[in-house]
Amino acid sequence: MGKDVMHMPLKNRYKVLPKIEVSHKQFGRWPLTEEISQHPLMMNDSRPWPRVSIVTPSYNQGQFLEETIRSVLLQGYPNLEYFVIDGGSTDKSREIIKKYEPWLSGWVSEKDCGQSHAINKGVKLSTGEFWAWLNSDDIYMPGTIFKCVKALQENSKVAMVYGDGLWINEDSVPKQIYKGGPLNTISLLTGSTGNAIPQATAFMRREALKNVGGLNEKLHMAMDYDLWIKLSFNSDLEYLPGPPLAGVRGHQDMKSVKYQLQAYLEHLQALKEGCRHPLCSHRVTPFRNQEYIKVYFGVARNYLEKNMWLKALPYLLRAVINAGFFYSMIKLFKRLNRKYHQQKRL
Numbered sequence: 001m002g003k004d005v006m007h008m009p010l011k012n013r014y015k016v017l018p019k020i021e022v023s024h025k026q027f028g029r030w031p032l033t034e035e036i037s038q039h040p041l042m043m044n045d046s047r048p049w050p051r052v053s054i055v056t057p058s059y060n061q062g063q064f065l066e067e068t069i070r071s072v073l074l075q076g077y078p079n080l081e082y083f084v085i086d087g088g089s090t091d092k093s094r095e096i097i098k099k100y101e102p103w104l105s106g107w108v109s110e111k112d113c114g115q116s117h118a119i120n121k122g123v124k125l126s127t128g129e130f131w132a133w134l135n136s137d138d139i140y141m142p143g144t145i146f147k148c149v150k151a152l153q154e155n156s157k158v159a160m161v162y163g164d165g166l167w168i169n170e171d172s173v174p175k176q177i178y179k180g181g182p183l184n185t186i187s188l189l190t191g192s193t194g195n196a197i198p199q200a201t202a203f204m205r206r207e208a209l210k211n212v213g214g215l216n217e218k219l220h221m222a223m224d225y226d227l228w229i230k231l232s233f234n235s236d237l238e239y240l241p242g243p244p245l246a247g248v249r250g251h252q253d254m255k256s257v258k259y260q261l262q263a264y265l266e267h268l269q270a271l272k273e274g275c276r277h278p279l280c281s282h283r284v285t286p287f288r289n290q291e292y293i294k295v296y297f298g299v300a301r302n303y304l305e306k307n308m309w310l311k312a313l314p315y316l317l318r319a320v321i322n323a324g325f326f327y328s329m330i331k332l333f334k335r336l337n338r339k340y341h342q343q344k345r346l
Contacts, residue, residue, distance in 0.1 A: 005046055015072070018100070032068040051121075052082070052130045052131070052203075052228065053128030053147075054083070054132055054134060055133045056069070056088065056135070057087070058093055058118075058136040059087035059093075059115075064249060066096050068137065069171065070100075071141075072140060073103050075142070077146065077147070085110070087110040088111040106125055111126065115135075116216060119133050125268055139172070140246050141244055141245055144201075145238065151240055155236075158237070160237050162203070162237070163180055163242060163244065164177055164179055164243075164244045166247050169249070175346050178244070179195075179196070180239055186283065187223075189275055190291050191294060202224075204231065208234065208235055216270075216330045220266070222267040225270050226266075232335050259305070260298075264298040296318045299311065303315070
């Protein structure tokens with residue numbers, strides 16, 4: 001069990017973060033050896049910066065966890081509350097967490113019911129006006145917290161802000177931009193824009209999170225998509241263009257790769273629940289819905305890769321039907337039949 005919950009400012013303590021051994025290739029790379037930028041302790045209007053709570057759920061990702069923790073602490077944000085909620089890891093995660101214990105507001109290492117449960121545990125501990133979670137294999141880019149806090153303060157109608165991510169590999173080498181883009185309830189439920197929300201870049205109002213009941217603990221893969229939909233029914237979501245806000249790590253053990261079928265099935269569940277929401281627009285239907293089509297094909301493909309043809313077939317048929325194939329064939333048949341009868345009358 002970790003230490004009791006504390007609420008301590010971290011403003012003058014970053015420069016004494018533990019030194020870590022790095023290779024020549026890693027030297028000078030954020031967030032391993034760089035010092036934090038100095039930021040004013042007050043905002044421009046002389047008010048203190050609002051408290052921001054960050055939660056990192058962790059389980060057996062000790063090879064990445066230290067970078068994650070440092071990327072949060074080295075932000076230099078003067079009113080930060082940071083919790084690490086570990087699920088009873090059996091690797092070196094616990095030792096890393098204890099190494100940074102003086103800079104954490106609290107931590108725990110015990111068995112839980114999955115990632116969503118761990119994040120909700122962190123929510124209950126947190127007191128910040130603004131809130132985010134950062135998975136234990138991702139990292140924040142310099143200045144991310146300040147940028148997101150400023151955006152949330154400038155627009156009280158916005159429940160959540162997010163931006164572009166940066167795909168990085170196991171060695172934290174940048175690969176490509178993980179592009180976000182503007183989204184609302186309709187585009188989230190229809191996939192009409194093709195835009196995404198890189199989860200690691202999202203910051204939200206804690207009150208907005210509480211109003212939708214936190215994360216759905218029955219979901220282990222699509223809890224973020226489910227949350228975006230719920231938040232969008234009540235308030236706006238704002239996309240912040242510009243440099244990437246977070247590094248999103250791609251590796252062979254990432255959940256979305258190892259459990260892709262479960263991810264698609266949970267995404268479908270969240271999508272259906274969103275479409276049944278009382279505030280959902282009548283314009284949102286499964287028919288010719290790009291999001292439904294994408295998910296149905298995704299489920300079917302995963303079943304086919306496992307040679308589970310009978311399970312794949314219903315989803316494949318739904319994808320084809322939703323894509324309007326049969327509808328288009330019927331329209332074409334009627335048009336040809338009408339033309340045939342017209343010519344016959346002549």
